[in-house]
Amino acid sequence: MQTFNYPDIPEPAELTILLVNSSQSDPIVNRQRLVDGGYRLIECTDTVDFSSMAAEPKFDIIIVEPPEENVAGFCSDYRFPDKTPLLWAGPEQPELMSSETRPEMVIFCSNKPDTQEITSHLKSLQSFAAIHRSIRNQEQHIANLEQKIEILQKSTEEHILYLDILAMRDGLTGLFDRKHLNKVLPQKFSEASVNNKELSAILIDLDYFYEINKAAGTIYGDFVLNDFAARLTTIISQERGSCFRFSGETFFALLPGTNTKQALDLAETL
Template sequence: MTRSAQTKRLYLTSAPVSEANGSSAELNPSLYNRNDVSRIDFSGAGGYAVPHLESLPALIEYLSEAVLVVNSSGTIVCINSKAAQFLGHTQGALRGHCWPDFLVKRYQQHYHSLVDMGRRGLLSQQQSPAEMAIICANGDVKDIELSLSYLPSDDPLLVIVMRDLTSHKAQCHKLHMLACTDPLTALANRRHFDEMLQKCWDECNKTQSPVSVLIVDVDYFKQFNDQYGHIQGDECLRRIAAAISLAVPRGQGLAARYGGEEFALVLPYHDEAMTKAVALKVQHYVRQLNFCEQGLPEDLCVSVSQGHASEINGQFRTPFAMLCAADTALYRAKSEGRDCISACC
């Protein structure tokens, strides 16, 4: 459209809309020009007409996205049925409500920053959607992707588009768990252990707190495999892994299968005495294992040898050095007759 000597352009996209019965339809172009209001380019601010407030409810109602419009103070001016359903309220109940109140508190500042950018004309078509979380009427917290478009006028409005990220986040979490879990024992795998070891090392060094590692190795496991077969050997490892998990303090450590019949634990905020106490629990739980239900001899006993090391006063320069010291202690325990616990010298 042309205004005096200056040309302002309104970029529109033809967005599919949904009828109440779920079929696809398009808005009357003479009324709404088939806009997806979340994609209108308002970067020209002030040089063209903005849709009248009276037309916005009808405009957004037929959009396939969850959309609401708020004023400069955050009050909901209008909201479509999909957004109302998403929040767990009726449209009537939501109009006049303060939209930022639905945001989880840690995201409210980010939202207000985006609003301020809109006021200053800094929001653009290329603005990346923001990941946030909202609290629904029933108390459920939902992860969302939120897009904002600024409608300049005497009383500026914001068009907010919400997209549910719940299933996406769940799928990402599932993939993350697959990437960091040992498939045989369901403990953490070596990659995840190495990451957590570095993280715990950095955290404890920052607070000048102790951090320890404990390495556990199944005694005579090769002979077990040779005598009873690999299927029984795998089951043996699964049961030992479960026993080790019982010994890890809840929320204060990580157990991992480090390779073959070797396991490793990282224990933040544990000094040498506390780590030995964990090792004694591992030893106790493993000794209690009974393999009769697997069809193995009643008198069959499995044991583990353990070595541990602790970083307390800067004796190790790196977490890898501490791990190597624990490994050396493990071999000392092996040489002392197995089913033993040895500390780093």
């Protein structure tokens, strides 16, 4: 059975606090006391800045100094992250804060909180901040793993596709091999029959190849095969056909949509 190990409560210096200031003339939170206490404090006074800043994972706790008036409007303007602990340091509790905008962990101060009360509440929130940070790190770790898995899956699929292509190709000329011809030939015949289309094939054997191979050597013989395969591919592809290496010096061209006379005329050009 797996157990969850609660992280150690961090020291103030390990925490970053986002202070949302509603531009009150008399600030509630004593900034200097928090800084002197070791907290890292970043202040925000604008709703636009808050929307981008509050979403950043670097903030462990959010302190809100609400306005003296129109608290409901203030709550509707600010959408607080649901996982980040929040300290409401103001004289009025936001009863109108909807469940959609209310964080999971909120502490409301008294009507006129002093620095001691705020510091005490911050210490209470530190344990929640530590758990939140641990969960956030785990979620990020999982997201990174999922991204790596996705990359590996894509790479694996590409390698499988590449191997499938290699499996149907002749190793010397790069043309489709006879095994692939045996697979596609029945399909092409069936398609031509169903659609009442012409289908022709040309079987090409290189004359005197054995003598050339014997006299000039296999390296030159391979060059001849590759050169002919390239020429054959150029010609047959213009007719939207497919080329295969049938055996040693024998090649096969499959020509959908080509009648017998057209195939004979094409064969004469090879």
